[in-house]
């Protein structure tokens with residue numbers, strides 16, 4: 001038991017591997033001018049939050065994906081699906097030519113700026129690695145993750161981290177206590193590439209972003225000082241997201257009026273993240289957003305939480 005060869009020879013019928021990966025909020029997102037490769041240099045502080053993508057790998061002759069959960073109809077199941085691309089990338093790296101069926105149950109808003117698709121990719125990498133018994137070292141999984149998308153490495157890692165490069169170079173950060181969030185979600189998502197293009201159009205010549213700008217935020221996280229964290233939430237992409245979805249101004253202000261410690265557009269938006277004083281207060285903010293009609297749906301969650309991980313009950317040898 002436990003050897004790769006044993007696993008690969010094991011009968012596949014009915015075997016399942018289950019992996020859960022979180023979504024994220026950027027507590028701070030500082031963005032520089034577009035690089036020659038088309039990406040923007042970032043300095044960001046990520047927090048993984050308790051909205052989850054659940055991925056189940058099971059036997060199939062081919063590589064295929066199915067999707068369930070709210071907004072499932074918005075997720076492509078063709079070759080552009082990030083979980084399938086992750087499976088393909090792992091198969092190519094390891095020489096596996098087996099198939100797999102990946103079922104994604106979505107708990108993170110689709111195209112919402114919370115990295116749901118990247119969470120699928122992170123979960124699919126771990127799930128296929130266990131299902132195929134390829135047992136790649138963490139560093140190699142991270143390398144493949146970075147090729148799949150800027151946020152994928154963080155969703156493997158989870159908790160709290162400082163990101164640089166295009167968001168894929170990570171250093172773990174200390175964080176004390178639990179942070180409670182209310183999220184205002186829109187049915188119409190925003191394309192990340194479109195928001196970055198709008199960011200370029202709004203202004204040119206941005207300075208190289210430096211994590212020095214987040215020293216106070218990192219200190220507040222270490223101290224578990226939620227009001228200070230709330231006051232320091234920051235997103236350079238917010239104006240671009242608001243330009244593309246002007247209704248966000250109202251969502252932000254309703255959350256603020258409900259007493260949020262801080263409000264910010266999550267990543268490239270359009271999800272609005274409001275930091276609350278407690279779990280109960282997060283429900284109050286969510287209710288205020290619903291009552292004011294400034295979000296299509298609302299969610300509450302807490303963070304930080306771990307990155308992608310195998311769930312008990314998985315059939316892994």
Ligand code: C5P
Nearest residue numbers: 038039040042149150166167192193196
């Ligand atoms: O890396 P990912 O595939 O998630 O990025 C999606 C798009 O977002 C990229 O094609 C690029 O247009 C934009 N992006 C960027 N700079 C980053 C990350 C993403 O311009 N650091």
